[in-house]
Amino acid sequence: AGVTVLALGLSQACSETVQAAEKSDISTQSVSAFDAQMTALAASIDARMLTDVPVPVPADAGGGYTHEQHKQNGKTIYEAGMLYQHTGDEKYKNFARDILLDYAELYPTLGLHPEHKPSTAGQLFWQGLNEAVWLVYVIQGYETFRDDLSPQAREKIETGVLNPMADFLSIGSPQTFDRIHNHGTWAAAAVGMTGYVLGQQERVEKSLLGLSQDGEAGFLKQMDMLFSPDGYYAEGPYYQRYAMMPFVLFSQAIEKNEPERKIFEYRDGIVLKAIRATVQQSYAGKFFPINDAIREKGLNTVELKYGLAVAYDLTNDPTLLGAVQLQDGSVVPTPEGRKLLDDIAAGKAKPFEFKSLELRDGRNGDEGALMVLRSGPESDASAVVMKATTQGLGHGHFDKLGLLYYDNASEVVADYGAVRFLNVEAKFGGRYLPENDSYGKQTIAHNTLVVDEKSHYDGDWRESQKFSPDVLKFGNINGVQVAAAEVDTAYEGVNLQRVVAMVPREDGIAPYVIDILRGQSGDGHVYDLPVHYKGQLIETNFPLEHETTQMNVFGKANGYQHLWQRAVSPELEGQQDMSWLIGDKFYTMTFAVDGPYKAYLTELGANDPNHNFRKEQALILRTEADNAGFVSVYESHGRYDNDEEVTVFDGSSVEQISTDKLETATAYTVSMKNGDVVTIYLADDTQADQTHKISHKNKQVEWSGAVHVTQ
Amino acid sequence: AGVTVLALGLSQACSETVQAAEKSDISTQSVSAFDAQMTALAASIDARMLTDVPVPVPADAGGGYTHEQHKQNGKTIYEAGMLYQHTGDEKYKNFARDILLDYAELYPTLGLHPEHKPSTAGQLFWQGLNEAVWLVYVIQGYETFRDDLSPQAREKIETGVLNPMADFLSIGSPQTFDRIHNHGTWAAAAVGMTGYVLGQQERVEKSLLGLSQDGEAGFLKQMDMLFSPDGYYAEGPYYQRYAMMPFVLFSQAIEKNEPERKIFEYRDGIVLKAIRATVQQSYAGKFFPINDAIREKGLNTVELKYGLAVAYDLTNDPTLLGAVQLQDGSVVPTPEGRKLLDDIAAGKAKPFEFKSLELRDGRNGDEGALMVLRSGPESDASAVVMKATTQGLGHGHFDKLGLLYYDNASEVVADYGAVRFLNVEAKFGGRYLPENDSYGKQTIAHNTLVVDEKSHYDGDWRESQKFSPDVLKFGNINGVQVAAAEVDTAYEGVNLQRVVAMVPREDGIAPYVIDILRGQSGDGHVYDLPVHYKGQLIETNFPLEHETTQMNVFGKANGYQHLWQRAVSPELEGQQDMSWLIGDKFYTMTFAVDGPYKAYLTELGANDPNHNFRKEQALILRTEADNAGFVSVYESHGRYDNDEEVTVFDGSSVEQISTDKLETATAYTVSMKNGDVVTIYLADDTQADQTHKISHKNKQVEWSGAVHVTQ
Numbered sequence A, B: 001a002g003v004t005v006l007a008l009g010l011s012q013a014c015s016e017t018v019q020a021a022e023k024s025d026i027s028t029q030s031v032s033a034f035d036a037q038m039t040a041l042a043a044s045i046d047a048r049m050l051t052d053v054p055v056p057v058p059a060d061a062g063g064g065y066t067h068e069q070h071k072q073n074g075k076t077i078y079e080a081g082m083l084y085q086h087t088g089d090e091k092y093k094n095f096a097r098d099i100l101l102d103y104a105e106l107y108p109t110l111g112l113h114p115e116h117k118p119s120t121a122g123q124l125f126w127q128g129l130n131e132a133v134w135l136v137y138v139i140q141g142y143e144t145f146r147d148d149l150s151p152q153a154r155e156k157i158e159t160g161v162l163n164p165m166a167d168f169l170s171i172g173s174p175q176t177f178d179r180i181h182n183h184g185t186w187a188a189a190a191v192g193m194t195g196y197v198l199g200q201q202e203r204v205e206k207s208l209l210g211l212s213q214d215g216e217a218g219f220l221k222q223m224d225m226l227f228s229p230d231g232y233y234a235e236g237p238y239y240q241r242y243a244m245m246p247f248v249l250f251s252q253a254i255e256k257n258e259p260e261r262k263i264f265e266y267r268d269g270i271v272l273k274a275i276r277a278t279v280q281q282s283y284a285g286k287f288f289p290i291n292d293a294i295r296e297k298g299l300n301t302v303e304l305k306y307g308l309a310v311a312y313d314l315t316n317d318p319t320l321l322g323a324v325q326l327q328d329g330s331v332v333p334t335p336e337g338r339k340l341l342d343d344i345a346a347g348k349a350k351p352f353e354f355k356s357l358e359l360r361d362g363r364n365g366d367e368g369a370l371m372v373l374r375s376g377p378e379s380d381a382s383a384v385v386m387k388a389t390t391q392g393l394g395h396g397h398f399d400k401l402g403l404l405y406y407d408n409a410s411e412v413v414a415d416y417g418a419v420r421f422l423n424v425e426a427k428f429g430g431r432y433l434p435e436n437d438s439y440g441k442q443t444i445a446h447n448t449l450v451v452d453e454k455s456h457y458d459g460d461w462r463e464s465q466k467f468s469p470d471v472l473k474f475g476n477i478n479g480v481q482v483a484a485a486e487v488d489t490a491y492e493g494v495n496l497q498r499v500v501a502m503v504p505r506e507d508g509i510a511p512y513v514i515d516i517l518r519g520q521s522g523d524g525h526v527y528d529l530p531v532h533y534k535g536q537l538i539e540t541n542f543p544l545e546h547e548t549t550q551m552n553v554f555g556k557a558n559g560y561q562h563l564w565q566r567a568v569s570p571e572l573e574g575q576q577d578m579s580w581l582i583g584d585k586f587y588t589m590t591f592a593v594d595g596p597y598k599a600y601l602t603e604l605g606a607n608d609p610n611h612n613f614r615k616e617q618a619l620i621l622r623t624e625a626d627n628a629g630f631v632s633v634y635e636s637h638g639r640y641d642n643d644e645e646v647t648v649f650d651g652s653s654v655e656q657i658s659t660d661k662l663e664t665a666t667a668y669t670v671s672m673k674n675g676d677v678v679t680i681y682l683a684d685d686t687q688a689d690q691t692h693k694i695s696h697k698n699k700q701v702e703w704s705g706a707v708h709v710t711q
């Protein structure tokens, strides 16, 4: 009766789908992977239909009973809708309708949630964010059966819950709705998607342009502000995956309803860029665990499943199917999900290409970058990550120029990630543990330079957020991949510089990685370089005195208080190495430090009265000087195969590491035992347009910019 | 020229195979998995053919250059032979022939190896064992092309190396050849298989019956003595896998050449029993790491690949194909290997059925047993292992009644295995590390009772070897799987008893495991129960005081000197619990101890100056009393799913653990929160024929034997 229905994002008319399913049944005997998955989903919903679905009066905050029940109900409505769309079976429509009718009774009786967060209150949930997520799920389910409801049921559901909730999330919560922030994106998506389904264009406009519809807030502004031009999200991939979800779903709804907006071309295709950038920020299926990341998170997350389904539906890029093949086999229960599995079955997939890439940070791309070097396009080729980004707001870690090193599908030199057991009630309610602040965020927990046992920016994230490192170089120089950056604000009066180079070796052998890290200052400092290596220590070529009957804490504060001092070397000079075993490969780090230094082995776990840490270990190189330079060469080698009983351990292949102070630069030369030589020049003046002309080892070397490499 | 050729074990006439291959090429377009594997092998041998194959004068002991080169040459001859048999290509025959001709030059010039082990010397290798293994490989390769050699080449090879080596290994090394020991089996197999190929029946007879051919030594005697009637090998599965190899290969040769011996029926089919028993002693692909085991070893080992190929060829048992499917996909390069892959491709495989089983130890089966309880036939169903076997000779560990607990494809309560990095030169030449004796073998490194901080039998394996535990019960009682044993010789004046019960729960939920362990003595003792749990501690329901700034060593000797004391509880009474996380599941151990006790958390790594240990942890329950009883209930529960962001942590489902001393038995009752109750009765008099009639909780309970269960 005069109701305009706009097609929403993830759904299509049911009859089409059913016909398609019937047709496919005729042409092939076997059940498609997608049908099998939907059958499993149907079994789970069928089981839920056997008992009453509680719609309780809101009482609990996050994690509590009413919170979890409402979350599950939202998902149930969504899934029942997808099943109705897939099968055409009325029972799914009726099941979802009845739950929604209960909500239509409950919602009008609610005020603010009794445990509401004052700044971002909800009614059904303690915070508005959960309410927006709930509506995003529910409206997608509702769209699949809205046309097939009686007018009375439709009226009751929309008057009772959908409209008042959309009102609450927009005009009722202006401080969130108009905020340029992830929570605002969820609210915009919820309200805008509701607008499309209920035929309320004004909701759509407000969602796109802000409550006052002037474009100073709303979804488009969020697209402008929340990602860098390369699709990097300032908080890092763990949060990026979550932030991406409302962008993906609302964009898809816009595309279906108002294709003339060309939303997927907006800002040079920022949504698709962000989806691809998220995949790129993973290794062997897991996201780089920078900032407050849960390390288990990776490509299998539901947000990325939506992202890939939508991106493939738009682009038909076969390498996105390759990314899906790196997931766990299940897809989202939508026509776009079906398309993924059908096209994979039809042999259309091509491998997703992981790349060396610089993901610039900042809305204008001028606030540092996350730099990734890879030895090949596989998800488990050797990879090095340098974090030269902004702090990443309140969830950021103090790890300027921090390094991660991966090889052979394993972490080799790693970041602890967040000190947290997600949703484990017994562990501080599943929230971030106190040790996340006292250790996880601190600089010593990372693979970067620590000065005077303090964290970067003295551990003040708001201070850190004002600055970002300068990228000195990203790219290929004479066959060597290079990433370099510097920052002079992390410590007062100290400039930190890092150059990481990935040097190819013969076919079939992983590249080696040269890492130059230096701190320069006029005054004396203690410089610590922690290397959080994984695996089992095999040998060091320098002596170590191990604590045998008593272990003491390594330091007093800024994360040091959580380290046991396991071993210490005598004073060392020049080049040393250490080897360890991870899985079936050995790793050797050969290193040299300007001036005398000591090596410590530490173990995590001191001052941990609640047993909140995993067991981790580190090598810490310590030198005291005005300026300190650390040159390290990482390599993987050998084989530890217990089935074949073959062990090959080659040890360091580095002949010599030498440092030459030249006229306008310093030359770092790594000579390998096989005769290969690589020299990295780091200019004193790091400006990009500065040209250099230096005589070194009887050769003239010329370049412009901060870094040069010869081999 | 009058040479009788007997068909040997793993080979068939080449022409037959080639014909079969051609036929299969016609019928199917795609390359079979076996052909693909042989093509890869051919590529590796083709590469080796491009350079000279060194046949150096023996100089080095195990691990050194000449040792490794000769080992590799033996394998090359074998593989070239298999390729010749598979392809019919003369180049493989010629390649192997030329290497053998070099050996025919070298071998006659050799005396004892310059680094020979006095007791078991070799000529080509430092120990005779390696020489026997070399000949076992080489004679199989040689058999494939012997008929196609020129008479001159044949004569030279047999006179120069095969006959003198077989002589050296038999009449030249009587102390090994006639010894009832794994080394003797290898020698018998090498000499006997050579006898078949060269048509020398006397060699065969000596191999089967000993040098004097009276049956007091030789292969048949070894079959009588080295396995228990259930196919258990006294040193445990890690060594069993290795010991099995010559039994399998020589038996196969006997079967092919003299089927009338019915060698595979010998001793009730002991060889096939041993093969199956080896598979049964694994969990999720890895062998139970009891005794001096390298933990990485499992079903993928080459010995088991031969075992399964031969066993399937004989029996066509489709569940053996299921065992092959648990391996890594590659098979031995023989017709029997081909048959495995072809039959798997033809859909003939059925899942291998893992079983609850008692593997009796001792040649007569009366020296204790390894007892395995499983919740289902899958390789990763819940499993509990109780080690109530003999010591296991010099490689045995002092772990009488030791327990392992597995679930969800993970170790939950584990054994350290051997302290060793196999073949890693930097780690003590790859040999057993000193910490294997000082910790790995000690009782505190295991999940069993330690009395007065000493190891069983005071750590004297020869003393331990004289005794074995008594199995009190193995089987099903009223729906509960039970394993029980006792031993009263491990400590003077102390009787140790253990009852382990696996109690099923509803469908789809892992069973819980009740573990009763008690020590009984007239005198006061300190009783320690270590529980070497894996994963991350989540919570304890009792307080623990953690060391925060200094950790001290837990004890002084017998392995205790390697433990850091991480935390200690106040004095506890009654029932307590502890929960931890492994992968995506939680585990809770609910326990009660007779009388007051303390709980300690320890970490491995004290007195480890060379960093030889992995990081491991334990809970240790300690009580001081004349008699001590520990009752523990293990259960797996919940879910920790970071992709779906679902965490379910249920904690202990045990309402109460109670102990009632009755007239002739003790009753241990576990009451679950859901109302389920299980009572385990352990009789004071553990004799099997003793009958009991007891009134307990107003019910009459009657049974005979040591253990009874009601629920």
Ligand SMILES: [Zn+2]
Binding pocket: A289, A290, A291, A292, A397, A399, A415, A416, A417, A440, A441, A445, A446
């Ligand atoms: Zn971090």
Ligand SMILES: [Zn+2]
Binding pocket: B289, B290, B291, B292, B397, B399, B415, B416, B417, B440, B441, B446
């Ligand atoms: Zn052991």
